[in-house]
Amino acid sequence: RVSNMVSQFADSDAAKAMVENGDPLLYEFYGLDLPEDDAGVLQFGTTILYPGKVGDEYFMTKGHFHTILDTSEIYYCLKGKGMMLMETPEGDVDCKELNPGDAIFVPGRWAHRSINIGNEPLIMFFVYRADAGHDYGTIEEKGYRKIVVEKDGKPVMLDNPKWAEK
Ligand code: F6R
Ligand code: ZN
Numbered sequence: 001r002v003s004n005m006v007s008q009f010a011d012s013d014a015a016k017a018m019v020e021n022g023d024p025l026l027y028e029f030y031g032l033d034l035p036e037d038d039a040g041v042l043q044f045g046t047t048i049l050y051p052g053k054v055g056d057e058y059f060m061t062k063g064h065f066h067t068i069l070d071t072s073e074i075y076y077c078l079k080g081k082g083m084m085l086m087e088t089p090e091g092d093v094d095c096k097e098l099n100p101g102d103a104i105f106v107p108g109r110w111a112h113r114s115i116n117i118g119n120e121p122l123i124m125f126f127v128y129r130a131d132a133g134h135d136y137g138t139i140e141e142k143g144y145r146k147i148v149v150e151k152d153g154k155p156v157m158l159d160n161p162k163w164a165e166k
Contacts, residue, residue, distance in 0.1 A: 001025055002054060005062060008140070010147050010161055011055030018054060025050060026059050034130050041130035049082065049114055049122040056149040063113025063144060065089070067133025070108035076125040077102045081118030083148055083155065086110040089138075093146055095157055098124065111139060115148050117155040 001023045006015040018024060031045030052059045063085070066073070075084060075098070082098040088109050096104050098114070106112045116122040143163045148155050 007162075008062065008143065009054040009057050010149075011057065014055035024052060026052075027061055029126075036133075037131050039129060039131045042127050043130040043132075044125065044127040046078075047114065047122075047124045047126060049080075049116045049124075051080075051116050051119050051121065053150060056151070057147055058115045058117050058150065058155065060085075060115040060148070061113050062136055063111055063139045065111045065135040065138055066108070066128070067135050068129075068131065071129045071132035072108045073106040073112065073126060073128040073132070075104045075106065075112075075114070077104075078123040078125060080116060080120050080122030082122040082124070083115045083117055085113045085115060085144060085146060085148060085157075087145055091145060095146070095148070098122070111144070113139075113144060115155075117148065117150075 002015050003019045003023050006012055009015045027049040029047040031043055034041050034043050077098040077100050079100055084096045084104050086094045143160050145163050146157050147160045148157050
């Protein structure tokens with residue numbers, strides 16, 4: 001929900017107002033109950049990211065690095081229109097569009113956040129090595145270097161005013 005990510009949206013005041021006004025669901029995700037300590041297992045599932053904006057910024061997932069940094073992931077877009085915003089610890093940034101039928105390879109070392117830039121739920125299939133682990137803390141503390149906002153009806157990538165090099 002928005003309440004779980006208030007500080008991660010550039011416009012925290014808009015986020016707080018939305019929390020007061022029903023605290024909308026941003027996304028949900030589903031996977032099987034597979035062992036999380038087995039490098040031989042592939043975890044897979046579905047993410048459903050709802051359409052909407054906080055201020056001008058599109059609804060997005062928290063985003064994370066994998067704890068075993070060098071583990072990759074594949075996303076496949078089933079429905080909707082989105083973007084996968086990625087960055088490395090060194091500061092390389094990449095953003096790929098997601099339309100139904102597109103597969104995206106998120107290489108090891110790249111943090112990944114999905115963003116819904118359309119008007120319907122963005123539904124994605126994902127698969128990754130089950131023991132990869134999830135590091136949310138780095139993104140929570142520092143934020144992403146870039147944000148994706150709507151400008152003149154189109155998505156544009158801007159520097160994140162909240163990003164801090166720590
Ligand atoms: C797993 C993965 C996805 C995300 C899901 C929710 O490694 O990348 O299953 O976990 O799309 O996003 P986050 O994890 O950023 O809340
Ligand atoms: Zn991941």
